[in-house]
Amino acid sequence: MKRRLIAMLAALTLGGAALIGGASPALADDPGGVTYVAIGDSEAAGTGNLPYVDQECLRSKKSYPMLLAGMAGVPVASSACAGASTQDVVAQQLGDLGPATQLVTLTAGVNDLDWQGVLTACSSAGTAAACGAAMSAAGVALQGVPLGIAQVLVAVRTLAPNALIVVAGYPMLFGAFADSCSVGNYQGVSVKFTAAQAAGVNAGLMGVNTAVQTGVAGYVGQTGDPGVRYVDVTQGFTGHALCDTGDRWISGLVSGKPTVDRGFHPNAAGQQAYAAIVAAALAP
Structure with missing residues (x-):
């Protein structure tokens, strides 16, 4: 896997301009930009x-971009940030991009x-009415995600004309189970x-993935x-979600700092799975 990744990055470095139709002479003469740039939200x-x-x-050494860079033996500049929206990515995370950038990974939306x-609303901490209202509001906001993703891609491509841009989706949080499932405690209360x-x-979450993929396809x-790819990670996490049949690759709730940040995020094994899935999508 590492050998294939190195070969892929070497090919991009040598022929990235051909990948997207060639950079302008002015851009080709500018060496600016980091080879691999990671952007996005808490997943990234x-x-x-x-x-x-x-x-x-809340950016970790164990994030999938850091792991992917280690597998490929290349440095990575990550600006991914917990809580970031697609607008935040455009406004705050593109400073490391340039004509020399050959790979960009993104998870956002x-x-x-x-x-x-x-x-919160759709758990034991909420009510049926609160869940319905939250889902309804999310459905309205979801309509803007394809445009948000497309705007990120336009901004990235403008700054990094030679890069392969990989947009990774989100894993499902839950596996199939009957009755109810405890995901831990929040402020002393079982959720x-x-x-x-x-x-x-x-x-x-599947709706978010569909919206992200729609944004990529529209762009x-x-x-x-x-030079833009969408990578579906859902199948790779099968059997490893919360309340699932295999080892959990998604963290439940843990009270207290700093562990509270873990809730509903991929754990170390989940980030390793992310890196492996993206690497497989990159390999020639």
Whole structure:
């Protein structure tokens, strides 16, 4: 796997301009930019997995971009930040991009919705009415995600004309189970999800993935840019979600700092799975 990744990055470095139709002479003469740049939200930041390299953004050494860079033997500049929306990515995370950038990975979109509000309302901590209202509001916000993703891609491509841009989706939080499932404690109170609530949360995440993929497809359809890929990670996490049959790759709730950040995020094994899935998508 590492050998294939190195070969892929070497090919991009040598022929990245050909990948997207060639850079202008002025851009080709500018060596600016980091070879591999990672952007996005808490999934890309590896939030919840200590130690952090950036406490404000909850960015972890164990994040999938850091692991992917280690597998390929290349440096990575990550600006991924917990809580970032697609607008935040455009406004705050593109400073390391340039004509020399050959690979960009992105995971974003879920924070364009009040996703934490959905998780709270649609658990034992909420009510049926609150869950319905939160899901309805999320459905409205979801309509803007494709445009948000497309705007990120336009901004990235403008700054990094030679890069392969990989957009990774989100894993499902829950596996299939009957009755109810405890996901841990928050402020001393046990938090549970019924099977119906868990299915609703997963459906919401699937909707986010569909919206992100729609944004990628819309951008590619409008621009003809062949250097953008969407990577579906859901199958790779099968059997390893909360309340699932295998080892958990998603963290439950843990009270107290700093472990509270882990809740509903991929754990170290989940970040390793993310890296492996993205690496497989990159390998020639």
